[in-house]
Amino acid sequence: MADASPESSSVPSNSETLDLAIAGGGAAGFFAAITCAEALLASGVQPENFSVRLFENSSHVLGKVKISGGGRCNVTHACTDPRTLVTHYPRGERSLIGPFHRFQAEDTVRWFEDHGVALKTEADGRMFPVTDDSQTIIDCLTTAARKAGVSWETGTGLSSARSLSPAASSSPGSEPRFEIVTTDGRRYLVRHLLIATGGTRSGAARKLVEDLGHALEPPVPSLFTFHIADDPRLHDLQGISVEGAAVRVPGAKLSATGPVLITHWGLSGPAILRLSAWGARELADRDYHFPLELSWLGPDATPEAVLDRFQKERHDHGARSVATRSPFTSLPKRLWVRLVEQSGITDTHNWSNLPKNLASSLANELCRGAYTVSGKSLNKEEFVTCGGVRLKDVNLKTCESKLQPGLYFAGEVLDIDGITGGFNFQAAWTTGHLAGTALAEGIGCGYAE
Numbered sequence: 488m489a490d491a492s493p494e495s496s497s498v499p500s501n502s503e504t505l506d507l508a509i510a511g512g513g514a515a516g517f518f519a520a521i522t523c524a525e526a527l528l529a530s531g532v533q534p535e536n537f538s539v540r541l542f543e544n545s546s547h548v549l550g551k552v553k554i555s556g557g558g559r560c561n562v563t564h565a566c567t568d569p570r571t572l573v574t575h576y577p578r579g580e581r582s583l584i585g586p587f588h589r590f591q592a593e594d595t596v597r598w599f600e601d602h603g604v605a606l607k608t609e610a611d612g613r614m615f616p617v618t619d620d621s622q623t624i625i626d627c628l629t630t631a632a633r634k635a636g637v638s639w640e641t642g643t644g645l646s647s648a649r650s651l652s653p654a655a656s657s658s659p660g661s662e663p664r665f666e667i668v669t670t671d672g673r674r675y676l677v678r679h680l681l682i683a684t685g686g687t688r689s690g691a692a693r694k695l696v697e698d699l700g701h702a703l704e705p706p707v708p709s710l711f712t713f714h715i716a717d718d719p720r721l722h723d724l725q726g727i728s729v730e731g732a733a734v735r736v737p738g739a740k741l742s743a744t745g746p747v748l749i750t751h752w753g754l755s756g757p758a759i760l761r762l763s764a765w766g767a768r769e770l771a772d773r774d775y776h777f778p779l780e781l782s783w784l785g786p787d788a789t790p791e792a793v794l795d796r797f798q799k800e801r802h803d804h805g806a807r808s809v810a811t812r813s814p815f816t817s818l819p820k821r822l823w824v825r826l827v828e829q830s831g832i833t834d835t836h837n838w839s840n841l842p843k844n845l846a847s848s849l850a851n852e853l854c855r856g857a858y859t860v861s862g863k864s865l866n867k868e869e870f871v872t873c874g875g876v877r878l879k880d881v882n883l884k885t886c887e888s889k890l891q892p893g894l895y896f897a898g899e900v901l902d903i904d905g906i907t908g909g910f911n912f913q914a915a916w917t918t919g920h921l922a923g924t925a926l927a928e929g930i931g932c933g934y935a936e
């Protein structure tokens with residue numbers, strides 16, 4: 488493509504001009520680049536006539552895709568109703584109804600199928616490539632990008648970006664609207680700029696966004712596990728997991744149900760990660776020190792109902808020791824024995840001679856166990872950032888900035904994040920698709936002039 492030679496004095500005249508520069512070679516940046524380039528080709532623009540270039544800070548593109556889903560890449564989730572899909576996003580939620588009506592999990596599956604990758608669904612709804620190998624997704628995206636004429640550089644990030652004069656920035660299509668500087672000091676004029684730099688917890692990523700006039704919801708981690716120090720109820724039980732447990736933070740509207748896993752340092756598992764996602768901001772405000780109520784028997788269990796169950800045990804198995812005869816098959820034996828011990832029940836207690844106060848103590852321990860969380864660890868399987876570019880400043884039909892024409896955002900840089908299960912990649916595909924489609928229209932319109 489020909490370099491533009493803008494007249495405006497604020498526009499440097501000796502830099503290469505790009506139709507589209509993308510900061511960040513992750514899932515969102517790649518998906519946007521491919522969508523845009525494929526749409527331009529489909530509308531008849533010749534590959535030599537447009538320039539779509541990705542700049543990736545690190546030495547590899549799609550680094551998180553590689554490590555995602557334990558190396559298998561949980562691409563999306565089998566949920567085809569946009570209104571249900573949005574309920575998995577603590578940040579984004581209702582604002583995502585429109586975007587998911589345009590591009591949702593079903594579209595992701597179709598897109599990958601059309602590009603030669605079959606996905607499979609696991610019992611819990613998570614979707615993976617049939618190869619169980621994240622490299623399949625990387626190969627698919629890089630091949631599609633190359634085929635569509637997208638170019639990329641690794642080891643080269645964007646160190647700064649500025650909007651050019653208001654006259655340039657309001658012109659449609661053909662005039663460059665931004666000047667970008669790469670980490671190795673090269674300058675480019677760009678007509679359209681997409682920021683897809685992922686979570687905004689690093690200062691450099693924040694600066695890039697703020698220099699372009701956008702405010703950020705303060706970034707804090709989401710999807711973390713809980714530290715519970717020196718609690719004899721959990722000591723040495725790491726690896727034990729209970730399927731239908733429930734957790735809540737007393738005094739806050741935060742609760743979650745699902746598997747809870749005991750770790751070396753406290754608690755993890757889907758219910759804990761869900762709670763951490765919904766409470767990401769509130770728990771950060773408390774500096775990750777808060778009380779936790781844990782029901783090993785699920786959200787509906789009450790001490791009264793548990794005591795009734797104990798009565799039946801007294802009647803049916805009165806001579807059996809409490810420690811060796813658990814009425815709850817869902818509880819691993821070692822955990823049952825530990826909770827029995829910690830309730831003050833000894834080997835001499837059988838069901839028929841269990842004192843009322845000890846029975847109550849055990850019933851409480853089973854369904855209202857009080858724990859103290861004193862910190863967090865990042866979940867190694869998946870973590871994301873809560874916070875990012877404010878959604879009210881972005882048109883979510885196109886992912887274009889409402890403050891800077893020609894500037895777009897996609898992926899985790901936006902104030903959107905989901906719980907585990909493929910929802911975070913789905914948000915990257917959706918916003919990447921919307922941005923890429925709108926960018927193709929913007930770039931194509933420049934060529935039509």
Ligand SMILES: Cc1cc2nc3c(=O)[nH]c(=O)nc-3n(C[C@H](O)[C@H](O)[C@H](O)COP(=O)(O)OP(=O)(O)OC[C@H]3O[C@@H](n4cnc5c(N)ncnc54)[C@H](O)[C@@H]3O)c2cc1C
Nearest residue numbers: 511513514515544555556561644645685898899909911912
């Ligand atoms: C260990 C782990 C496992 C995960 N597994 C899953 C999973 O299985 N399923 C799921 O749905 N989600 C998963 N996630 C979350 C998912 O990876 C992210 O939500 C998703 O990658 C976001 O895509 P993105 O393109 O917005 O950002 P990223 O994938 O983070 O990509 C952004 C890219 O921008 C680059 N960059 C940053 N600043 C600059 C700059 N100034 N210039 C140029 N480049 C820059 C970064 O190096 C990075 O490569 C996982 C996350 C982690 C950490």
